[in-house]
Amino acid sequence: MTTLVFLEHHEGAIQKGSLGVLSRAAALGGDVAGVVVGSGVADLAASAGSYGASTIYVVDDPAFESPLPQPRVDALEAVVSHSGAENVLFGASVLAADVAAGLAARLDAGLNWDVTDFSLDGGALVAKRPALGDTVLVDVGWTSTPRLALVRSGAFDPVETGGAAASVESVAVTPQDFSTAARMVEQAHEETSGPSIEDAEVIVAGGRGLGSPDGFKLAEDLAAALGGAVAATRAVVDAGWYPYAAQVGQTGKSVSPKLYIALGISGAIQHKVGMQNSGAIVAINKDANAPIFDFADFGVVGDLNQIAPKLAELVRARKA
Ligand SMILES: Cc1cc2nc3c(=O)[nH]c(=O)nc-3n(C[C@H](O)[C@H](O)[C@H](O)COP(=O)(O)OP(=O)(O)OC[C@H]3O[C@@H](n4cnc5c(N)ncnc54)[C@H](O)[C@@H]3O)c2cc1C
Structure with a gap:
């Protein structure tokens, strides 16, 4: 062969x-x-x-x-x-x-x-x-x-x-x-800092639980502290909160970082198929019955607005 x-x-x-x-x-x-x-x-x-x-x-x-x-x-x-x-x-x-x-x-x-x-x-x-x-x-x-x-x-x-x-x-x-016959006239590059979600060893992914486009600052801050990339669910991409390039799942990208932190993501099957091969999955969700806890390795039931900034602070302190 x-x-x-x-x-x-x-x-x-x-x-x-x-x-x-x-x-x-x-x-x-x-x-x-x-x-x-x-x-x-x-x-x-x-x-x-x-x-x-x-x-x-x-x-x-x-x-x-x-x-x-x-x-x-x-x-x-x-x-x-x-x-x-x-x-x-x-x-x-x-x-x-x-x-x-x-x-x-x-x-x-x-x-x-x-x-x-x-x-x-x-x-x-x-x-x-x-x-x-x-x-x-x-x-x-x-x-x-x-x-x-x-x-x-x-x-x-x-x-x-x-x-x-x-x-x-x-x-x-x-x-x-x-x-x-076709000629490339111009090529635009997405402006990003840090690794792409395909290459990142750490991904902080945000869902509707972030509450608004501004909520993504929490995901970006935690990703920056961990040296990782930010991903998103389709629900927030469809709502225009984050670019499609960051969407993980059935109609987005499949990723397999060492660590996947899900902030305010319910864990729908269409999202799961894009990230289930991650090394360790950590879910932060205020609903103890959210499906993501069925396949997360570590789960925190609570308000991400309290937990995510604290986590970023602790990571930064540990790194320093
Ligand atoms: C054909 C098809 C293809 C699809 N493809 C994809 C795909 O590629 N990727 C994808 O992601 N989805 C895809 N979907 C959509 C998918 O079914 C879900 O609708 C979507 O993943 C839900 O996104 P979400 O988890 O952000 O939102 P929700 O399901 O609304 O979940 C939000 C979660 O946030 C939690 N939350 C709210 N506030 C807080 C807070 N303050 N603190 C902590 N937690 C909080 C809630 O408890 C809830 O669990 C597809 C659907 C279809 C039908």
């Missing part, structure tokens, strides 16, 4: 989600390779060599400088053909979803979406994905090769194998004329 993993990168770093998918693919066995597409990315490709791949293919050309999907479809088509990959895996992101969909159309291949895990069944790749509003996990397969899959963000952590570094192999690709 040969597997190719799309290694997405931004600002000089390969995305944690891509490396997590590469690590999971390597753990399954077979011949696993990664592919880095961009301009001036040879060193970046080498940096991905310790996560269990035998080869990192690099398509390095100024034509791939902008993070546009369509030229990447050309690059992946060429690398799939060159490597004979039977499986092509992507860590979910806006760019990866576009590239995966484009590649599926180009290769007339099947793409399974929202995958949370893989296994081998008699040598055949089988994926798991949530269904029925994330209440059940179902097995999904493919009827042809290459098998394409987009993996939910945060599903796997990157694991360095400590084995031999992958060899880096260049593949020359010239994008199709129609793939270069």
